[in-house]
Amino acid sequence: MISTGLLSIDAANASLLFAVLFNLFMLGIAWLMWRQRWFVKV
Numbered sequence: 686m687i688s689t690g691l692l693s694i695d696a697a698n699a700s701l702l703f704a705v706l707f708n709l710f711m712l713g714i715a716w717l718m719w720r721q722r723w724f725v726k727v
Contacts, residue, residue, distance in 0.1 A: 694702070718724075
């Protein structure tokens with residue numbers, strides 16, 4: 686179990702939480718880029 690101040694969760698849930706937040710962050714960046722019509726051509 687990871688105990689850091691107010692947050693006390695086990696490693697599996699911490700990993701899941703990180704993955705979900707990371708994906709939401711990337712989705713937010715993609716949505717902002719879509720709104721501004723910024724397209725990266727590969």
